[in-house]
Amino acid sequence: MIRLDRRPEPSRAWTIATPFVAVALTMVAGGLMFALLGKDPVEAIRTIFWDPLFGDFASYSRPQLLVKAGPLILIAIGLSLGFRAGIWNIGAEGQYILGAICAAATGLAIYPAETWIVFPAMIVAGALGGLLWAMIPALLKVRFGTNEVLVSLMLVYVAEALLASMSLGLLRNPEGMGFPGSRNLAQYPSAANLDLIPGTGLHWGVALAFAAVIVGQVVMTRHQLGFRVRLAGQSPRAAVFGGVNPGWLVVVCMGISGGLAGLAGMFEVAGPAGRLSIDFNVGYGFTAIIVAFLGRLNPIGILLAGLLMALTYIGGELAQLQMNLPLAAIQMFQGMLLFFLLAIDVLTNFSFRFGRRAVA
């Protein structure tokens, strides 16, 4: 019989070691899968994990890691706050879309005037768009006790319909030959969210994501909000006695996560994506949920988890390109990696003991 014993406190050694063990296990299991598909497993794994970082074209793909990880980290930091308090915003995808719509609408309203005010105005609009969209589930929960999981999820679909409507109607590029999609904001200098240092992939959104990691760390460990969040997560009743107003906490946590998701949408639409289109959203809001948990709801962990996810996306593309691996195999590989990362985590908080229990 194998049994688990809870460690008095999380093992420091395992906290650091588990991700590596998980990656190693994924390589074995994934390699087996690739071999079954008739591909060279060593080459496949090297292509996914090594080439984006140190391969022939790493000078291109390394900055791309930041571009891909930036929105994931930014959204996940916001979500982690609520998740710790037991507030389940799973509609970040919708807030991301609304942030992008509001920001794009603001930028396009001023177009083509070139003034410094455009970019800051878009940032405010993006944050507000995401924040207000998140306020719908937050206020419904506070006022009527409706479940925020359901409302925030439903609002993703509403946001997608709104996005399609905006791309086809109000915000459609008048010079776009009748095709859906807005003007390209990346080509509108006052609105463009370009690399701060060219060629690094480090645009304002990525910079903000890094800042969010630092602020998130400070808030969680040193600020009163972090204390209240943790208290509410551990024991809602204790939190109420401790003077935490549950409604207030819902509004704050949903507001922060919505605002950050909206900002992620804003930086994406003004920079890498450039324009609003029917298929503007690519699932960052959902992937960020995985990133948040993979990072153990800890800001530094989220940073690393976001980069790891980005690595598997970019490495996965390279594997498709260089080895003709189907996307399906890449998705399974990503799934395996997540499974191992999540499962191996048990070693951090528990120790294995072999043998029968002394007392039944």
Place this chain on the structure above:
Amino acid sequence: MSNIDPILLLSAIIVVSTPILLAAIGELVVERAGVLNLGVEGMMITGAVCGFVVATATGSPWLGFAGAALGGALLSMVFGILTQLFLSNQVATGLALTLFGLGLSALLGQGYIGVKGPVVPDLYLPGLRDIPFLGPVMFRHDAMVYIALLIVALVWLFLNRTRAGRVLRAVGENHDAAHALGYKVVRLRLAAIAFGGACAGLGGAYLSLVRVPQWTEGMTAGAGWIALAIVVFASWRPGRLVLGAWLFGGATALQLALQASGGVQIPIEYLQMAPYLATILVLVILRAGRAPGSLGRPFHASS
């Protein structure tokens, strides 16, 4: 409005809601046992491909449905083992399961693209089918429609009228107390998760064998997420689950029927939003029930 035949609309609603109802009733049992499995979409699509593969290989849609249930249950065991034995985070594991299932199904289905599967006949119910109004609405469907409703009824009976059902609810409400009373928390939850996987598999197979019927990658197109939402909507009660599935299916069928009837002046993008907004609205009016007490929390029997 006058162009819409209510009999046809109601009949359509029953069919539209069947796959989400199947997936949702499975998830309801899982959540009642205190486990949150967000991987419904992944299990559904795996069920869709397993069902299609088995059905075309054997020529029997019923073996196909059995294969879909088995496939969904097997995949759900990945989630079960990770969350119950390795105590991994349920939300993240469920999302990873969806990712994994989408990949797995695409690989499994590679040789079946463009293949036409066996036909699932409508169940011929003499007498019943000729009842005015009710006959065409309720009694002219394929057997899975009734099996889905039967499963819901059995789940209701199980949860409310059997000892095992009470134990399951107790485990979901407070796993520590249930453990102290000597109930096998982990074993029970694994069984619930397998049931949830099997039902999601059936829901997926309903799409690939009856509704569409064909295998194409990604064909569930988000139905699993809707199933999850409907469980919450139903406040974890089987009766309201049917209502929720019909409401959602109804809003979808109605918006398409409104477009098809011609002469509607409501902008279509708002019609598209209608099913989701209607669900939120009804939820606000009905007020939500309370979630099972231990929902989503990891259980570790510390002795």
Place this chain on the structure above:
Amino acid sequence: MTFKTVLLGATAAMGLATGAMAQDDKTKVGFIYVGPVGDLGWTYQHDQGRLAVEEEYGDKVETVYVESVPEGPDAERVLTQMALQGADLIFTTSFGFMEATMNVAQKFPDVKFEHATGYQRADNVSTYSARFYEGRAVQGLIAGEMTESNIIGYIGSYPIPEVIRGINAAYIQAKKVNPEVEFRVVWAYTWFDPAKEAEAAKALIDAGADVILQHTDSTAPQAAAQEAGDVITFGQASDMLDYAPKPRVSSIIDNWNQYYIDRVGAVIDGTWESKDTWDGIDAGMVEIGEITDAVPAEVKEAALALKDAIASGEVHPFTGPLKKQDGSDWLAEGEVADDATLAGMNFYVEGLTGDIPQ
């Protein structure tokens, strides 16, 4: 140091590294797809084109593809990686890849790009598209002749010019042979959701339609029509012969094979030039699938005659006199629509009911 110089540096460094590899004189052709190759529709047909290229040139070419690439920054990254890896020619097979294609093409002037359904070109960027509306006109004729309820259902994806053009082309022909005909358009607001397509077809059938035209790719509407009985449909994107002879009475097939073979051949010969291709039935890019015996012989004959007339250029599906839906004049007697108007078509012709969602 700009982004470009970094890239050029990288490319130069790469040139040294892979110089030897590139000497194997294989032409490398990349494809980037918006959906999975198993969608049995749009992407599937493009991948058939890729396979045709491999078959045609064997060892002389190497093809690579990346599937399900989201439009936007992901597409740009994949295209850049393809170019860096030494692709000589890249087909970008979705309208939404337009900006990514233009951006990457600018950075890699030696790589040739072919963008499907777009309107921006450069010295190393061609565009190509198919005149599906020619096929729609043929379908419209059959639909108008075959309908008994005089209600024809049309499942649209999103209200974009391509789809609107198809509705108009089908309607004009249907109306010509059957003045009583009425079109009911259902917008599914999705590119791909088989279950919803089935519901849409069913809703149209319930509303009295006995002919269903679809601008979505799955066979779900075919199955719905089969179940309903006396309803006819047309295959879309692929032939959907499984549903012949009825409900599927004919089909409209995207066939990119010849175009892809020609363009890859041009790169191999060194004769590739940037151009805009908009081919139809004539060039074989749009195929009309076999018209089955469910269609009366004289209707079939008329449909084939129309097809031949369109192919020979004798008939243009958009020939005046035509008015717009609001009653304003569009084309005078004998006047033919110009390509620019067709490319950006965002209005219904007179007689169609309902509004185009804006």
